[in-house]
Amino acid sequence: MTVVKDHRRDDLRDEFPVGMHVLAVDDDSTCLMILETMLRRCQYNVTSTNNAKTALNLLRGNKNKFDLVISDVQMPDMDGFQLLELVGLEMDLPVIMLSVNDDPKMVMKGITHGACDYLLKPVRIKEIQNIWQHVVRRKTVDSKERNKTSNQDKAKVDSNESGSVATGNSDQIGKSSRKRKDEDDDEENDNEHSSSQKKPRVVWTVELHHKFISAVNQLGYEKAVPKKILDMMNVEKLTRENVASHLQAFFLTLLL
DNA sequence: CTCAGAATAT
């Protein structure tokens, strides 16, 4: 009997730090769910909460339990930056910020407050797959050099690290977001067959996507079906097909 | 006939 069961060309196998403990924080329950799902898929050990205070309590109560914190920026009780700061003060954990806001000021704020990464929503699972590198880096640096000059922060911003860890990097920040809502009723040419009616493609801006997410959120994952989502979103010009298409794509990105 | 979901096309 051949004892060959080693045939794996599976992707996430080789040296993924399985079981790393991640604390996910987001007030939007659907986002949280998605985040959780993605993290689990990537074989992280996930604890999640929908508010920063609980997050803090969890962290304080289990100083060694977590390896990484990933938190939304905008939250009701305490915003992500405060959380970030407190965590930085009280413990040595890598924190990743999540936001729909691609404003460079915000990104900068995150970084200067000590975030080790700043991801834009909607987050793709590929970005999640890669975050363990921050933990590794932190640990490596930490054990090697315990240098703590009693200096206030110097706001030294390093764009992106130069290639260091295995897989290629994720994308850059500072793109996307076009102004939507293009009303078009301009008359102009009624030539026979040329262009009479434009067919505006629906552009799923972050905002629109967010509405979509909220709708799905309220309906619940199982009951979220195009028509219901559609009239829950209540966006003009949007068709059931549009939503259906987006829904399909959306689930694909979740599983990718 | 209407819709969801998958497949396929642009």
Add this chain to the structure above:
DNA sequence: AATATTCTGA
């Protein structure tokens, strides 16, 4: 790659 359109079955 993102969104639209077509197809199938309920």
